[in-house]
Amino acid sequence: MQGEGALAADKADLSSVIDRSRAGELMPAMTVSDPAGNRFNLAAAQGTPVLLNLWATWCAPCVKEMPQLDDLAGEYGDSLRVITVSQDMGGADKVEPFFAQMQFEHLEPWMEPELELGFALESQSLPTTVLYDASGREVWRVVGEYDWSSAEVREAIAEAIA
Template identity: 65%
Template sequence: MRLSLTRNALLVAGLSLALGSCDREAANPAQEQGALAGAKQSLVGEIDTARAGELLPAMNVTDLGGKVLNLGALQGQPVLLNVWATYCAPCVVEMPMLDDLADDLDGKVRVLTVSQDLQGGEVVAPFFAKMNFRNLEPWMETNGELGFALASGVLPTTVLYDSSGQEVWRVVGDYDWSGAEAREAILAAVENTG
């Protein structure tokens, strides 16, 4: 019972940290593209290799139809895993960039976004419908455990894994995924890890 209380306390603390790092009061979580373009100028995250070698968590995520995907089963192809939420303004800014990045990477890396919204499909489905993404799929993990597994309580958190499921690098916080630097860092990592 004590372990359960400790885990619940950690979950609450982690969610509080995640909520505190995002703008929950945004009038329109799915901001218009014009506002997103202006917001891209203030992206501050940096590529960090301190956790390189850690394994992709073997956790289940679900889509809007209830289909289950075990993240640990994604070995065999590099994965760029983005953990986000609809209430997180920096996350919303990144999503169209990640969709375009998936286009540019043309199947060399799977771009996988996983929502941490507690309301799940209730808020993720309308967001995806409004944004009309070409490449991103609406995966969700509503218990907040993925953030703990990644040892990050900040949204967004994006981690690049090589084809063997080992972390190459991560970005905690927002990042300009539309720039050449992002594509070069991803492709260089993929080429170096085979």
């Protein structure tokens, strides 16, 4: 349980706050695409817990998190699907070279350049990461930079996998 200090955290410092205020909300049934034009409806991910991350190539905290999210995806394998969705308005022209440079082993380059997913999640900040359980219901979210390599995050993810 987090102490009162964490609950009263300044809005500018959201790096360590797991927010459960939207727990139970359904994952938006929206379609994302990859650079090749393949489409994926997020609602099709139900059946496995999902860690959904909104990011952009121009967002320094987002770029910093991506290798940790790739490691997390590799660590959890089939028990947790990590879906990163670029909010770059340049779409594949921005995302494809970024993924090529970073050489991720487990992340896929999903994009949603219309920015509708951010509105659906009611988040205007990047990065925004939401954990959904296997039925597609929100467990918690983090808005802002987070240490995805921490023991704390593994305890929090266990809530959806258990």
